[in-house]
Amino acid sequence: MTVDGAAVPARPDLARLHTDRHARLQRELDARGVDGLVLLGTTAVAYATGAAAPALDSARAALFRSVAIVVKGDAAPHLFTPFADGAPPDLPDEVETALFRLVEDALAMDATVVVGMRDDGVQVEIELVAPSPETVLALRARAVAAGGDLAVRTGAGGAVAGLVATVPAR
Numbered sequence: 285m286t287v288d289g290a291a292v293p294a295r296p297d298l299a300r301l302h303t304d305r306h307a308r309l310q311r312e313l314d315a316r317g318v319d320g321l322v323l324l325g326t327t328a329v330a331y332a333t334g335a336a337a338p339a340l341d342s343a344r345a346a347l348f349r350s351v352a353i354v355v356k357g358d359a360a361p362h363l364f365t366p367f368a369d370g371a372p373p374d375l376p377d378e379v380e381t382a383l384f385r386l387v388e389d390a391l392a393m394d395a396t397v398v399v400g401m402r403d404d405g406v407q408v409e410i411e412l413v414a415p416s417p418e419t420v421l422a423l424r425a426r427a428v429a430a431g432g433d434l435a436v437r438t439g440a441g442g443a444v445a446g447l448v449a450t451v452p453a454r
Contacts, residue, residue, distance in 0.1 A: 313356040323352040382430030408449040
């Protein structure tokens with residue numbers, strides 16, 4: 285496929301697009317005599333940094349928003365997020381959906397759930413009191429549907445102490 289005589293690649297060159305956007309922002313800062321920008325809106329932050337933060341519920345969205353700061357002359361924009369590890373990796377829609385279902389199921393079982401983003405993917409820690417074998421199998425099926433697996437942590441006497449689902453970022 286071509287647009288205006290230029291070939292359109294099958295996959296976008298995200299690194300080049302990010303570099304081009306940053307160069308454009310730097311040119312505009314220079315042209316307008318501005319030393320820097322503070323970007324608050326989700327779209328503006330994503331444009332400047334290439335980082336797309338996951339949606340938060342409306343009650344927390346206003347409190348925990350990403351911020352990008354573009355400083356004239358800096359090699360890259362600065363990204364500040366409510367996530368300890370910065371912007372989470374992009375996950376395919378089917379993986380996000382499967383992870384959502386895993387967390388939803390665990391919460392419906394009165395579990396304590398902690399979701400962590402890692403460089404290599406997502407880790408979901410689930411603490412349940414005496415889960416049945418059926419519960420463990422159901423949660424493992426959700427983890428496998430997301431492309432990952434579910435490990436069982438045992439405590440004293442071999443009782444289930446917790447579950448850890450790990451899903452690669454791909």
